[in-house]
Amino acid sequence: xxxxxxxxxxxxxxxxxxxxxxxxxxxxxxxxxxxxxxxxxxxxxxxxxxxxxxxxxxxxxxxxxxxxxxxxxxxxxxxxxxxxxxxxxxxxxxx
Numbered sequence: 001x002x003x004x005x006x007x008x009x010x011x012x013x014x015x016x017x018x019x020x021x022x023x024x025x026x027x028x029x030x031x032x033x034x035x036x037x038x039x040x041x042x043x044x045x046x047x048x049x050x051x052x053x054x055x056x057x058x059x060x061x062x063x064x065x066x067x068x069x070x071x072x073x074x075x076x077x078x079x080x081x082x083x084x085x086x087x088x089x090x091x092x093x094x095x
Contacts, residue, residue: 039067046070049080062086 039056040046046055049072057068067089072080 043068043070049082051075051080056087065089 039058041057042059043057046057049055049070051072051074054069054071057070059068062068063086065088066086068084069087070082070084073083074081
């Protein structure tokens with residue numbers, strides 16, 4: 001009898017560990033996806049900006065070879081404060 005109980009216990013432990021790993025992987029994937037910068041063609045297309053989120057806007061307001069980056073930098077009582085800056089456009093290198 002004690003042998004069967006140990007087998008059932010070890011199965012439950014493995015199952016709960018698997019569920020834990022699945023939860024950890026799901027959490028990592030959920031946090032990794034927003035890390036990628038999105039790109040839109042107009043600043044008016046940005047509806048909701050989260051704290052720490054970065055969105056690239058290609059509207060032609062920055063010099064050649066650069067793109068505007070809108071980022072949510074500070075949380076206030078009215079919402080997230082947006083900052084705008086021109087950053088180098090990342091793309092294939094040309095000789």
